[in-house]
Amino acid sequence: MLKFILRRVLSMILVVLIVASATFFMMRLLPSGPFAREKKLPPEIIKNLEARYHLDDPLWKQYVDYMKNLLRGDLGPSFKYKNRTVNNIINDGFPVSAALGLVAVLLAVAIGIPLGIWGALKQNGWQDSLVMFVALLGVSVPNFIMAVLLMFIFALGLHVVPAAGWGSFKQVILPAFTLAGYPIAFLARLVRSSMLEVLRQEYITTARAKGLSERLVIFRHALRNILIPVVTVLGPLIAAVFTGSFVVEKIFAIPGLGRYYVTSINDRDYTTILGVTIFYSALLVFMNFLVDLTYAWLDPRIRYVERKVS
């Protein structure tokens, strides 16, 4: 297990370094410099600006400096906002995004898994069709459309929740459901199909033959085995929640990292794009690592295989 963790940690660091380097050079490849505005700046000012952000150093030196700072956790200044660093922006935005994302993931698990189980238990009945239909709906309706529709119905139509903003519990509901839409649908489908597979296994027949109640069979014997595929998709689901936040935070006017990210892209605030991209990748790689650990812990077969390989 220790070897497994060590190897994963090394590969995690490698991935983040590769992403950081690739993004760094990509940002430097851009033809228009960060200070290209509508109004042309005098060359002296551009020179001063470049000196301030060390853009006049040779490229390799800029890269080495950036990487050095990155290792210390310093993502540098923002090009757009004087006196703000990329770290400031992440510190401001991430807690908001994380809170919203957490609620969305919890919603997805709390709704998606029971829906899937329900569908599987009533296989081929109308309940099953309903679950599959809802799941397909959730996968097919893009999150920005979902956001607009929910806002239109519940905020502008029924006036049960505020349309936008951040700070009160009521303002979390709509964006959280929007973000959870895709994960709910995805989990419901996954849980349904794995449940159907598990229910055909012999140990379920055995459990039933022992005379266990249906509830015990489902919740004790079947559910545990469904959790493994669910855990494996948590990584991509978390990613979906992150990237979903780009547009959801914009629509609901939530001061989260996703919105800052999109703003920085439209502003061509290269250092912020670079820094936040690295942050996102590091976060996601770390989440995937946690998921893998949970996975190995849940399923002893995986630990065994990993050990044999390494």
Place this chain on the structure above:
Amino acid sequence: MAANTPWQFKEGLTPGAGSFLPAPQSSEELQQFTGRPTTYWSDAIRRIRRNKLAVVGFWIIVALLVVAVVGPMVSPYSYEEQDLENTFQSPTLRHPFGTDQLGRDQLTRVMYGSRISLAVGIVCAALNFLIGVTYGGISAYFGGRVDDIMMRIVDILYGIPTLIIVILLTVLFKDKGVSPLVNVFIAIGLTYWLPMARIVRGEILSLKEREFALAAKTIGAPNNRILFRHLIPNAMGPIIVTVTLEIPSAIFTEAFLSYIGLGVSAPVASWGVLASDGTEAIRSFPYLVLFPALAISLTMFAFNFLGDGLRDALDPRLRQ
């Protein structure tokens, strides 16, 4: 033959001695009784026809294609024609979907948008197909160290949210002066092939151990012939399913990019642009966002329905 079919009994024909036929002598004759031999594909088509949702999805897609091609041609308005005296019209007979903030006919714009969305879906799926199949095929066929390195690269790319890569590529190419639509093609086409590569690799890994692959090798077929003529056609089922399911994600990504202002932009009407414009006016003119929203959702629906049906029909491992 025809005299023996059951419905003719009902019409009063009693089965007499003359209606019995001798047992078939040749395999051609036998086939007249058993029907054509079922192949993998005819079997799949039969199964997909029984799946109502998939059939509905298929016809929606056909209808969308027709609307995309014919719609803008027969419409009396053009997608960019402004009519500043008739802005924000509610839906009427003249403008069934109403008009937008510049008086442009929303129906024409939505129909025009379907061209862009379908083009994005098809071009990106084709790019993903080419890259993913080639990459996965080569990785699996040559195996060993080649496979290790190629799959490690895929693992690394998998670690980054696809949308972030797409956004970065879009920013890069946009500032390089590539036209927005081509930019979307490139950005999506270059990033969404990862699942395809993995699926093809998995298929080829098992297929290359089969006898027909060995047979091809023994008669001296070159590697690329074995891979592209023998192995990949046998993996076509899962490949088609993956392509069908990648089309809606490409369409979604384009709409998403245009929505946040990175994809195609005005006056060109993509569904993402229309939805974005509509959102700004949602409080006063909700129908403006309604129609593009319906169009996007319906399209994604149709492709997902069809993709699901295809998966059930073509992927024998999922057969129940």
